[in-house]
Amino acid sequence: KLTNNLIKTHSTCNEVKSNGMIHFRHNLGSVINHPLTPNSIAASSSDTTSVKEIQPTEEMIQSSLLKQLKKDYPTAQDWPKFKGEGKYNHLEFIKWVDLIIADLKMPEELVTAKLGLIFEGLARQWYLEIRSDVGPMSWPQWKIQIENRFGTDAWKHNMEEAFMKDTFNPSIHKSCLQWSLQQKKRIQAFDPESSVKRIIEKILFRMNGTIRNAIKSLMGANITWDKFIEAFQDVCKDNNIMQKYK
Structure with missing residues (x-):
């Protein structure tokens, strides 16, 4: 039922x-x-x-991420060229390559394989000689070779001289940030042991006293690079100060 x-x-x-x-x-x-x-x-x-x-495993996730990163690998045309002559900065070149390896997880073998295409002029001639004499080397080994060859005392002297001659002038330097970064790179080239505080102090003394004092009063006691840049940009926007030196 x-x-x-x-x-x-x-x-x-x-x-x-x-x-x-x-x-x-x-x-x-x-x-x-x-x-x-x-x-x-x-x-x-x-x-x-x-x-x-x-359910994706950690290995599957890493494999998928690596495939995506490989798509972003820069071609030889996208890499900065390095000639090793004139107003060069080999430290910037090394830093750029280090970031590519770290951020895109690019194998060092791919980096060293591109050096012959990236180097130009004097640097390429030097590279071909070293490559022929020594043979294949890892990227850390190439960094040492680059620093020894291009980080000469003469180069450091030129960087220090360029730093000393480049006094901040609102009429010439339209970007206080760009000028500050350029001066920072020069200091790191001829005095790599300088602390951030020391770098800021050196840069401040490449400015007019009024501008320098205005920046120091805005920064306060706790000096950092970000605070320095923020204070410098605020002063650069102050027409009452800047108009006196244009």
């Missing part, structure tokens, strides 16, 4: 008997199985396996 009532109520369901238990298969295709039947256990096991299979 109970079965007849259920059939009338669920007209869209088919009655299925298994081990004395009644199950119903809905016309939408979903099956309600007893949790202890063999079919139900097998289905549950299969579902669990399929869920585990689609």
Whole structure:
């Protein structure tokens, strides 16, 4: 009698008997199985396996990330050229390559393989001689070679001389940030042991006294590079100060 009532109520369901238990298969295709039947256990096991299979592992994530980073590897045309003559800065070149290796996880072998295309003029001649005499080298080894060859005393003297001659002038230097960064690079070239505080002090003395004092009063006692730049930019926007020196 109970079965007849259920059939009338669920007209869209088919009655299925298994081990004395009644199950119903809905016309939408979903099956309600007893949790202890063999079919139900097998289905549950299969579902669990399929869920585990689609969970990305750490290895899969890293592999996918590496593939994406490889798309962003710069071509030889995109790399900065280095001639090793004139007003060059080999430290900037080294820093750029280090960042590419770190940020894009670029293999060092790909970097050293491009050096022959990146170097130009005097630097290329030097590279070909070293490469022929010494053979393949790692990027850390090449960095040492570059620093020894191009970080000469004469180069350091030229960088210091350029720093001393470049006094801040609002009429010439339209960007106080650009001028400050250029001076900072020069100091790091001829005096790499300088602290941030010492670098700022040296830069301040390449300015007019009024501008220098205005910056120092805005910075306060806790001197950082960011505070210095912020104070310098604020002073540069002050027409009452800047107009006197244009």
